[in-house]
Amino acid sequence: MSWVSPGQLTELGVLGMNQRNVDYIGRYNDRSMFPLVDNKLKTKQIAAEFEIKTPALLQVLEYQYQISHFRELVESLDGFVIKPAKGSGGKGITVITHRDGDFFFKPSGVAVELATLELHLSNILAGLYSLGGSPDVAIVEQLIQPSSLLRQYSHQGVPDIRILVFQGYPVMAMLRLSTVASDGKANLHQGAVGVGINIATGHSVHAVQFDLRVTHHPDTGMPLDDILIDGWPEMLRMAASCYEASGLGYLGVDLVLDEQDGPLLLELNARPGLAIQMANGQGLLPRLALIEQMNHKKYRSPEQRAAFVMQAFG
Numbered sequence: 001m002s003w004v005s006p007g008q009l010t011e012l013g014v015l016g017m018n019q020r021n022v023d024y025i026g027r028y029n030d031r032s033m034f035p036l037v038d039n040k041l042k043t044k045q046i047a048a049e050f051e052i053k054t055p056a057l058l059q060v061l062e063y064q065y066q067i068s069h070f071r072e073l074v075e076s077l078d079g080f081v082i083k084p085a086k087g088s089g090g091k092g093i094t095v096i097t098h099r100d101g102d103f104f105f106k107p108s109g110v111a112v113e114l115a116t117l118e119l120h121l122s123n124i125l126a127g128l129y130s131l132g133g134s135p136d137v138a139i140v141e142q143l144i145q146p147s148s149l150l151r152q153y154s155h156q157g158v159p160d161i162r163i164l165v166f167q168g169y170p171v172m173a174m175l176r177l178s179t180v181a182s183d184g185k186a187n188l189h190q191g192a193v194g195v196g197i198n199i200a201t202g203h204s205v206h207a208v209q210f211d212l213r214v215t216h217h218p219d220t221g222m223p224l225d226d227i228l229i230d231g232w233p234e235m236l237r238m239a240a241s242c243y244e245a246s247g248l249g250y251l252g253v254d255l256v257l258d259e260q261d262g263p264l265l266l267e268l269n270a271r272p273g274l275a276i277q278m279a280n281g282q283g284l285l286p287r288l289a290l291i292e293q294m295n296h297k298k299y300r301s302p303e304q305r306a307a308f309v310m311q312a313f314g
Contacts, residue, residue, distance in 0.1 A: 013283030015274060020250075024288070028167065028249025029270050037246055037268035038131060041085040041139055047265050050245040052238055054265045055081070055258075059140040067121050070140065071114060074104075079143035082120065084129040084136045090185045092129030094120055095158075097143065107156040107184050145259040149230060153177050155219040156184035161197070161235060163253045164272055164284070167296065168243035169305045170236045170253075171287040171313065173197040174279040175204065175227065180219050188275045193217060195224050196280030200314025202232025206281040213281075233306060235263045240302035242268060287313060 015024075036042050044054050058080060059073050074080065078099055084092040094117070096104045103111040121138050123129070130136040150159040157178030164172045174194045178184045181191025188194045193214060196206040204227035207214050216223050229235070239253040242265070252272025256264050277283055290312065299305045 013285035014277055015284040015288070017274060020274060024166070024250040025271060029251070030247060033247040034270050037248065037251065037270045038088075039085050039137075040083055040087075040267055041137055043265075043268050044139075046245050047242075050241055052241055052245060052265050053261065053263065055144055055256075056142040057139065058142060061121060061125065061138040061140070064122060064125055067118050067125075070118065070121060073140065074099075074114070074117075081141045081143055082117065082124070083139045083141065084124040085139055086130040086134070086136050087124075088131055090187055092120075092124055095143070144256050144264065147230060147257040147259050150175070150227075150257055153217055153220060153222045153224070153227065154186075155179050155217070157182070157186055157192075158256055160186050160266060161229065161255045161257070162272070162276060163235065163239040163255065164276055165239050165243055165251050165253055166288055166291050167249050168240055168302070169291050169299075170199060170239045170309050171291065172276050172280055172284055173199055174276045175229065177217060179209070179217070181209075188273075188279075193224070194275055194279030195227060196276075196282075197229065198314060199236070200310040202229040202235070203227070206279060208275075208278045211275075211278055230257065231263055233310070236306035236310065237302050238263055238265060240305045243305075244302070246270075 036046055041060065044057060047054050059070060061067060061070060079097050082094040095107055097107050098105050102113060104117060105111050124136050124138040127133045127135045144158050146158050153159060154177040160176050162174050162176060163170045174196050176186035177193040178186050179191050179193060186192045191210060193207055193209045195204045198205050204224055207224040209218060215225060235255055238255060242253045246268055248270055252269035254266040256266055258264050299308050
Protein backbone atom coordinates (compact mmCIF):
# COMPACT_ATOMS: atom_id res chain seq x y z
CA MET A 1 0.00 0.00 0.00
CA SER A 2 1.47 3.32 -1.06
CA TRP A 3 0.32 6.57 0.54
CA VAL A 4 -3.46 6.88 0.73
CA SER A 5 -5.86 9.31 2.39
CA PRO A 6 -7.66 8.54 5.67
CA GLY A 7 -10.86 7.99 3.70
CA GLN A 8 -9.16 5.46 1.46
CA LEU A 9 -7.70 3.67 4.49
CA THR A 10 -11.25 3.21 5.78
CA GLU A 11 -12.37 1.84 2.42
CA LEU A 12 -9.47 -0.61 2.43
CA GLY A 13 -10.47 -1.86 5.88
CA VAL A 14 -7.24 -0.77 7.55
CA LEU A 15 -7.25 -1.03 11.34
CA GLY A 16 -5.76 2.05 13.03
CA MET A 17 -3.99 2.22 16.37
CA ASN A 18 -6.75 3.97 18.33
CA GLN A 19 -9.39 1.53 17.11
CA ARG A 20 -7.07 -1.39 17.81
CA ASN A 21 -6.49 -0.19 21.39
CA VAL A 22 -10.17 0.44 22.18
CA ASP A 23 -12.16 -2.08 20.13
CA TYR A 24 -9.81 -5.04 20.21
CA ILE A 25 -7.08 -4.90 22.87
CA GLY A 26 -9.30 -3.07 25.37
CA ARG A 27 -12.35 -5.22 24.70
CA TYR A 28 -10.86 -8.68 24.25
CA ASN A 29 -7.67 -8.71 26.35
CA ASP A 30 -8.06 -9.01 30.10
CA ARG A 31 -5.17 -7.02 31.60
CA SER A 32 -4.75 -9.63 34.33
CA MET A 33 -3.42 -11.97 31.62
CA PHE A 34 -0.75 -9.55 30.35
CA PRO A 35 1.96 -10.76 32.79
CA LEU A 36 1.77 -14.22 31.21
CA VAL A 37 2.79 -12.89 27.80
CA ASP A 38 5.01 -10.00 28.92
CA ASN A 39 7.29 -12.50 30.67
CA LYS A 40 9.05 -14.94 28.32
CA LEU A 41 9.65 -17.46 31.11
CA LYS A 42 5.95 -17.54 32.04
CA THR A 43 5.07 -17.84 28.36
CA LYS A 44 7.26 -20.94 28.08
CA GLN A 45 5.59 -22.42 31.14
CA ILE A 46 2.03 -21.97 29.87
CA ALA A 47 3.07 -23.18 26.41
CA ALA A 48 4.36 -26.40 27.96
CA GLU A 49 0.99 -26.91 29.69
CA PHE A 50 -0.75 -26.76 26.32
CA GLU A 51 1.89 -28.87 24.55
CA ILE A 52 3.08 -25.99 22.39
CA LYS A 53 6.75 -26.47 21.54
CA THR A 54 9.28 -23.75 22.40
CA PRO A 55 13.09 -23.55 22.15
CA ALA A 56 14.72 -25.70 24.84
CA LEU A 57 15.37 -23.87 28.11
CA LEU A 58 19.00 -24.34 29.16
CA GLN A 59 19.27 -22.12 32.24
CA VAL A 60 17.35 -19.56 34.30
CA LEU A 61 19.24 -16.95 36.32
CA GLU A 62 17.34 -15.02 38.99
CA TYR A 63 20.18 -13.78 41.22
CA GLN A 64 23.58 -12.24 40.62
CA TYR A 65 25.44 -15.08 42.34
CA GLN A 66 24.03 -17.54 39.78
CA ILE A 67 26.05 -15.95 36.99
CA SER A 68 28.96 -18.19 38.01
CA HIS A 69 26.77 -21.16 37.03
CA PHE A 70 26.48 -19.69 33.54
CA ARG A 71 30.24 -20.02 33.16
CA GLU A 72 29.88 -23.74 33.90
CA LEU A 73 27.01 -24.14 31.43
CA VAL A 74 28.70 -22.57 28.40
CA GLU A 75 31.76 -24.80 28.74
CA SER A 76 29.73 -27.45 26.93
CA LEU A 77 27.88 -25.16 24.50
CA ASP A 78 28.82 -23.93 21.06
CA GLY A 79 25.81 -21.66 20.49
CA PHE A 80 22.98 -20.27 22.63
CA VAL A 81 20.66 -17.30 23.14
CA ILE A 82 20.43 -15.00 26.17
CA LYS A 83 17.13 -13.19 26.76
CA PRO A 84 15.67 -10.93 29.44
CA ALA A 85 12.37 -12.47 30.56
CA LYS A 86 10.58 -9.11 30.56
CA GLY A 87 12.36 -7.44 27.65
CA SER A 88 10.43 -6.02 24.70
CA GLY A 89 11.17 -5.22 21.08
CA GLY A 90 14.17 -7.52 20.98
CA LYS A 91 16.09 -5.43 23.52
CA GLY A 92 18.69 -7.30 25.52
CA ILE A 93 18.65 -10.43 23.37
CA THR A 94 22.13 -11.75 22.61
CA VAL A 95 22.62 -14.54 20.09
CA ILE A 96 25.83 -16.57 20.06
CA THR A 97 26.21 -18.75 16.98
CA HIS A 98 29.56 -20.39 17.77
CA ARG A 99 32.72 -20.10 19.83
CA ASP A 100 36.43 -20.35 19.24
CA GLY A 101 38.41 -20.89 22.42
CA ASP A 102 37.64 -18.05 24.81
CA PHE A 103 35.72 -16.01 22.23
CA PHE A 104 31.99 -16.17 21.51
CA PHE A 105 30.70 -14.99 18.14
CA LYS A 106 27.48 -13.14 17.31
CA PRO A 107 25.71 -13.59 13.95
CA SER A 108 27.45 -10.44 12.70
CA GLY A 109 30.85 -12.04 13.32
CA VAL A 110 31.62 -9.78 16.28
CA ALA A 111 33.56 -11.65 18.98
CA VAL A 112 32.91 -11.16 22.70
CA GLU A 113 34.56 -12.64 25.77
CA LEU A 114 32.88 -14.53 28.59
CA ALA A 115 33.28 -11.53 30.90
CA THR A 116 31.21 -9.43 28.47
CA LEU A 117 28.41 -11.99 28.51
CA GLU A 118 28.50 -12.14 32.31
CA LEU A 119 28.22 -8.36 32.48
CA HIS A 120 25.26 -8.55 30.10
CA LEU A 121 23.57 -11.08 32.37
CA SER A 122 24.17 -8.80 35.35
CA ASN A 123 22.55 -5.90 33.49
CA ILE A 124 19.53 -8.05 32.65
CA LEU A 125 19.05 -9.03 36.29
CA ALA A 126 19.32 -5.37 37.29
CA GLY A 127 16.40 -4.54 34.97
CA LEU A 128 18.25 -2.64 32.24
CA TYR A 129 16.00 -4.11 29.52
CA SER A 130 12.80 -4.84 31.43
CA LEU A 131 9.52 -2.98 31.13
CA GLY A 132 9.62 -0.22 33.73
CA GLY A 133 13.19 -1.02 34.75
CA SER A 134 12.16 -3.58 37.37
CA PRO A 135 14.53 -6.42 38.35
CA ASP A 136 14.40 -9.19 35.80
CA VAL A 137 15.28 -12.82 35.14
CA ALA A 138 17.75 -13.98 32.49
CA ILE A 139 16.94 -16.96 30.24
CA VAL A 140 19.44 -19.04 28.31
CA GLU A 141 17.86 -20.99 25.44
CA GLN A 142 18.96 -23.35 22.71
CA LEU A 143 20.20 -21.72 19.52
CA ILE A 144 17.59 -21.96 16.80
CA GLN A 145 18.79 -23.40 13.51
CA PRO A 146 16.48 -21.82 10.91
CA SER A 147 15.15 -24.05 8.17
CA SER A 148 17.47 -24.04 5.18
CA LEU A 149 14.62 -22.78 3.01
CA LEU A 150 14.00 -19.61 5.03
CA ARG A 151 17.61 -19.00 6.08
CA GLN A 152 18.61 -18.00 2.56
CA TYR A 153 16.16 -15.09 2.58
CA SER A 154 17.33 -13.40 5.77
CA HIS A 155 20.47 -11.43 6.63
CA GLN A 156 22.17 -12.94 9.71
CA GLY A 157 19.13 -13.04 11.99
CA VAL A 158 16.57 -15.82 12.38
CA PRO A 159 13.45 -15.39 10.19
CA ASP A 160 10.26 -15.51 12.21
CA ILE A 161 6.55 -15.68 11.44
CA ARG A 162 4.05 -13.35 13.14
CA ILE A 163 0.48 -14.66 13.13
CA LEU A 164 -2.30 -12.40 14.40
CA VAL A 165 -4.95 -14.38 16.29
CA PHE A 166 -8.42 -13.03 17.04
CA GLN A 167 -10.78 -14.97 19.33
CA GLY A 168 -8.77 -18.09 18.57
CA TYR A 169 -8.72 -17.64 14.78
CA PRO A 170 -5.49 -16.87 12.90
CA VAL A 171 -6.53 -13.90 10.72
CA MET A 172 -3.32 -12.58 9.14
CA ALA A 173 0.33 -13.61 8.93
CA MET A 174 3.70 -12.31 7.82
CA LEU A 175 7.27 -13.52 7.57
CA ARG A 176 9.84 -11.12 9.04
CA LEU A 177 13.32 -11.08 7.52
CA SER A 178 16.24 -9.28 9.10
CA THR A 179 18.44 -6.92 7.06
CA VAL A 180 21.61 -4.88 7.41
CA ALA A 181 19.39 -1.90 8.24
CA SER A 182 17.64 -3.79 11.05
CA ASP A 183 21.00 -4.99 12.46
CA GLY A 184 20.02 -8.62 12.09
CA LYS A 185 16.73 -8.21 14.00
CA ALA A 186 13.26 -9.04 12.69
CA ASN A 187 11.80 -5.65 13.62
CA LEU A 188 9.98 -3.87 10.79
CA HIS A 189 10.37 -0.46 12.42
CA GLN A 190 14.15 -0.92 12.34
CA GLY A 191 14.21 -1.91 8.68
CA ALA A 192 13.41 -5.61 8.54
CA VAL A 193 11.41 -6.86 5.56
CA GLY A 194 7.81 -7.90 6.17
CA VAL A 195 6.46 -10.52 3.77
CA GLY A 196 2.71 -11.06 3.75
CA ILE A 197 1.68 -14.72 3.81
CA ASN A 198 -1.45 -16.23 2.29
CA ILE A 199 -3.22 -17.68 5.32
CA ALA A 200 -4.53 -20.64 3.30
CA THR A 201 -1.34 -21.80 1.64
CA GLY A 202 1.67 -20.37 3.51
CA HIS A 203 2.78 -18.73 0.25
CA SER A 204 4.18 -15.18 0.08
CA VAL A 205 1.88 -12.56 -1.45
CA HIS A 206 3.44 -9.11 -0.88
CA ALA A 207 6.50 -7.58 0.79
CA VAL A 208 7.50 -4.22 2.28
CA GLN A 209 10.49 -2.50 3.84
CA PHE A 210 10.05 0.86 5.57
CA ASP A 211 6.38 0.71 4.42
CA LEU A 212 7.40 0.60 0.73
CA ARG A 213 6.77 -2.33 -1.61
CA VAL A 214 9.83 -4.47 -2.38
CA THR A 215 10.21 -7.51 -4.61
CA HIS A 216 13.68 -8.70 -3.51
CA HIS A 217 15.53 -8.80 -0.21
CA PRO A 218 17.77 -5.69 -0.12
CA ASP A 219 20.85 -7.62 1.07
CA THR A 220 20.54 -11.22 -0.06
CA GLY A 221 18.92 -10.30 -3.38
CA MET A 222 16.49 -13.21 -3.05
CA PRO A 223 13.07 -12.76 -4.72
CA LEU A 224 10.25 -12.52 -2.21
CA ASP A 225 7.30 -13.50 -4.39
CA ASP A 226 7.75 -17.28 -4.32
CA ILE A 227 8.36 -18.24 -0.69
CA LEU A 228 6.45 -21.25 0.60
CA ILE A 229 6.60 -22.00 4.32
CA ASP A 230 6.81 -25.68 5.23
CA GLY A 231 4.45 -27.05 7.86
CA TRP A 232 2.01 -24.18 7.47
CA PRO A 233 -1.15 -25.98 8.75
CA GLU A 234 0.74 -26.95 11.92
CA MET A 235 1.86 -23.35 12.43
CA LEU A 236 -1.75 -22.16 12.17
CA ARG A 237 -2.85 -24.82 14.65
CA MET A 238 -0.13 -23.76 17.10
CA ALA A 239 -1.11 -20.11 16.75
CA ALA A 240 -4.78 -20.95 17.32
CA SER A 241 -3.84 -22.96 20.44
CA CYS A 242 -2.25 -19.86 21.94
CA TYR A 243 -5.76 -18.44 22.41
CA GLU A 244 -6.56 -21.05 25.06
CA ALA A 245 -3.05 -20.91 26.51
CA SER A 246 -2.94 -17.12 26.96
CA GLY A 247 -6.58 -16.26 27.57
CA LEU A 248 -6.21 -13.29 25.22
CA GLY A 249 -8.71 -12.58 22.47
CA TYR A 250 -6.39 -10.41 20.35
CA LEU A 251 -2.73 -11.37 20.25
CA GLY A 252 0.37 -11.76 18.11
CA VAL A 253 2.01 -15.19 18.00
CA ASP A 254 5.67 -15.29 16.95
CA LEU A 255 6.92 -18.61 15.60
CA VAL A 256 10.15 -19.88 14.08
CA LEU A 257 10.78 -22.86 11.84
CA ASP A 258 13.72 -24.87 13.18
CA GLU A 259 15.58 -27.20 10.84
CA GLN A 260 15.37 -30.13 13.29
CA ASP A 261 12.47 -29.36 15.62
CA GLY A 262 10.00 -27.78 13.19
CA PRO A 263 7.69 -24.94 14.32
CA LEU A 264 8.54 -23.43 17.72
CA LEU A 265 6.83 -20.66 19.68
CA LEU A 266 9.14 -17.73 20.37
CA GLU A 267 6.82 -15.38 22.23
CA LEU A 268 3.33 -13.90 22.52
CA ASN A 269 2.35 -10.26 22.23
CA ALA A 270 -0.75 -8.76 23.84
CA ARG A 271 -0.32 -5.53 21.86
CA PRO A 272 0.68 -6.65 18.36
CA GLY A 273 1.57 -3.90 15.90
CA LEU A 274 -0.31 -3.05 12.74
CA ALA A 275 2.47 -3.31 10.14
CA ILE A 276 1.21 -6.78 9.28
CA GLN A 277 -1.41 -4.99 7.15
CA MET A 278 1.30 -3.24 5.14
CA ALA A 279 3.10 -6.53 4.62
CA ASN A 280 -0.07 -8.13 3.27
CA GLY A 281 -1.25 -5.14 1.26
CA GLN A 282 -4.71 -5.27 2.84
CA GLY A 283 -6.58 -4.25 5.96
CA LEU A 284 -7.57 -6.35 8.96
CA LEU A 285 -11.04 -5.00 9.61
CA PRO A 286 -13.02 -7.21 7.18
CA ARG A 287 -11.47 -10.34 8.66
CA LEU A 288 -11.98 -9.20 12.24
CA ALA A 289 -15.60 -8.30 11.47
CA LEU A 290 -16.27 -11.75 10.01
CA ILE A 291 -14.92 -13.46 13.13
CA GLU A 292 -17.01 -11.22 15.41
CA GLN A 293 -20.18 -12.16 13.54
CA MET A 294 -19.59 -15.91 13.63
CA ASN A 295 -21.15 -18.67 15.68
CA HIS A 296 -18.02 -19.89 17.41
CA LYS A 297 -19.62 -23.08 18.73
CA LYS A 298 -19.06 -24.62 15.29
CA TYR A 299 -15.28 -24.37 15.56
CA ARG A 300 -14.27 -25.29 19.10
CA SER A 301 -10.81 -26.81 18.56
CA PRO A 302 -7.64 -25.08 17.32
CA GLU A 303 -7.58 -27.52 14.39
CA GLN A 304 -11.13 -26.55 13.39
CA ARG A 305 -10.39 -22.84 13.65
CA ALA A 306 -7.20 -23.17 11.59
CA ALA A 307 -9.08 -25.12 8.92
CA PHE A 308 -11.81 -22.49 8.81
CA VAL A 309 -9.49 -19.55 8.18
CA MET A 310 -7.61 -21.47 5.49
CA GLN A 311 -10.92 -21.73 3.65
CA ALA A 312 -12.29 -18.28 4.51
CA PHE A 313 -9.24 -16.05 3.97
CA GLY A 314 -7.36 -17.86 1.24
